[in-house]
Amino acid sequence: MTRQHERSRLDRELAAIERSVLDDMHLGRRRLLLAAVDGALVVCLIMAVGSIADSARTDGQMCGLAIAGTAVGSLAALLTAVGVVHPRFRVCWMAAATSAVGTFLLLLGFWSLRTGPAAHLATPLLAATGCTLLVGVAWVGLMLAPLSSSHPDARRAPDTAGPAHPNRSDI
Numbered sequence: 001m002t003r004q005h006e007r008s009r010l011d012r013e014l015a016a017i018e019r020s021v022l023d024d025m026h027l028g029r030r031r032l033l034l035a036a037v038d039g040a041l042v043v044c045l046i047m048a049v050g051s052i053a054d055s056a057r058t059d060g061q062m063c064g065l066a067i068a069g070t071a072v073g074s075l076a077a078l079l080t081a082v083g084v085v086h087p088r089f090r091v092c093w094m095a096a097a098t099s100a101v102g103t104f105l106l107l108l109g110f111w112s113l114r115t116g117p118a119a120h121l122a123t124p125l126l127a128a129t130g131c132t133l134l135v136g137v138a139w140v141g142l143m144l145a146p147l148s149s150s151h152p153d154a155r156r157a158p159d160t161a162g163p164a165h166p167n168r169s170d171i
Helices: 003-023 030-059 064-085 089-114 123-144
Strands: none
Touching (some): 030 064, 030 089, 030 123, 064 123
C-alpha cells in the first residue's frame, strides 16, 4: 500500500467522522420539552380525527384540508418522536419542515370547519395547530443555535486574562 493510498483512506475516514459529529444534534434539556409537546400534539390530533369523523357523520361532508392537516401533523409528531430518540440533523430538519406545513394545513382545516355547519367541532384542530406550531418553533430554535453553544465537542473553556505562566505573575 502506498503512502498516497493510505492518506486518501485516512482522509475519507476523517471526513466520515466529521460528517457524523456535525450531523449529531445535542438536545439537552430541550428533549423533555419536545417530548411533552409531541405528546400533547398526539392527543390533539386524536381529538381532531374524532371531530372530523363526527363532522362527516353529522353533516355528511368531509373536510379535505382538515384531513390533510391531521395527516401531515401526524407525520410531524412521528418525526419529532424519532428526532427525540435519534437526534440527527436530517430527521430534525424534516420534523421542522413537516411541522411548518402541518401548521398551515391544520389552520386551514380549522378555518374550513369553523366556517361550516360543524363549527363546534373545530376546537381540537386549533389545539393541534398550536402544538404543531410549538414543535416547529422548537426544532427551528434548536437548529439555529450556534454550534459553539449547542455542541459539547465544540465548546471551549472561556479565555481568562490571567498570567501566561501559572508560577510567574510578571509575564
